[in-house]
Amino acid sequence: MTTQFQPELALWEDTLPGAAHWSFVMKRGTALRLTDLEGGANLSALFYNAEEKLERYNMADTLKAQHTAHLSKGFVCYSDMGRVLCSVIEDSCGWHDTLCGMSDAALVKARYGEASYQAQRNAMHRNARDSMLIELGKWGLGKRDVVANVNFFSKVSADDAGNLAFQPGNSAAGDFVDLRFEMNTLVVLSACQHPLDPNPAYQPRPVKLTAWRCGTPDAADHCRNFRPENTRGFYNTELLFR
Structure with missing residues (x-):
């Protein structure tokens, strides 16, 4: 097993333009590096068991099992x-939002104005929710399958009264996060702006995707032992592959 990216182990690489969307399957024992190319990116992500898509990422269990509100x-x-x-x-950014969901058509229209495909072609204004639905439809999924998502590269903090505040500049150009996949996982992505981003301009940023073979974790793995509950989570996962 290697947790460090090595070019000779690379499987593929691509760039997701700002506001674009994509979906694909990552196999157990592979990893995916997400790189913020320009700074200020937001990458909304949903995860599903590729073999049984009724099993999917659960925000509440992820947070309470690890006593956190971010990744x-x-x-x-x-x-x-x-x-x-x-x-x-691996993570050079340090904070990834799990609480704030994704933009929808009404929010984008109200904040940035209307820019339809008929008028603007590829410069049209996209929103994350509709983008996710387009990708989910390719896999036989739909509205009922949209759950709370992760927003990579975005930081949202809360004060003592529970008010949420978006933190501009959380991610700089070149910042990255590496995800190792412990199951065969359907990954659904949208590079639209964060719903709380205060930038008044429609300026979604591109993200580079790099996949490689990393192997499966051993007993000394950092993530396995990072929180007590994770040891059981990895055991439950590995039962599927014995």
């Missing part, structure tokens, strides 16, 4: 079956 190195993404879909094995 960074060491944390894992739990499914609603108590299994680990993927683990954050």
Whole structure:
């Protein structure tokens, strides 16, 4: 097993333009590096068990099992079956939002104005929710399958009264996060802006995707031992592959 990216182990690489969307399957024992190319990116992500898509990322279980409200190195993404879909094995950014959901058509229109495909072609204004639905439809999924998502590269903090505040500049150009997949996982992505981003301009940023073979974790793995509950989560996951 290697948690460090090595070019000779690379499987593929691509760039997701700002506001674009994509979906694909990552196999157990592979990893995916997400790189913010320009700074200020937001990448909304949903995760599903590729073999049984009724099992999917569960925000509530992920947070309560690990006593956190955000993701960074060491944390894992739990499914609603108590299994680990993927683990954050490296992270130069340090904070990834799990609470604030994704933009929709009404929000984008109200904040940035209307820019339809008929008028603007590829410069049209996209929103994350509709983008996710387009991708989910390719896999036989739909509206009922949209759950709370992760917003990679975005930081939202809360004060003592529970008010949420978006933190501009959380991610700089070149910042990255590496995800190791512990199950065969359907990954659904949208590079639209965060719903709380105060930038008045429609300026979604591109994200580079790099996949490689990393192997499966051993007993000394950092993510496995990062929180007590994670040891059981990895055990539950590995039962599927014995």
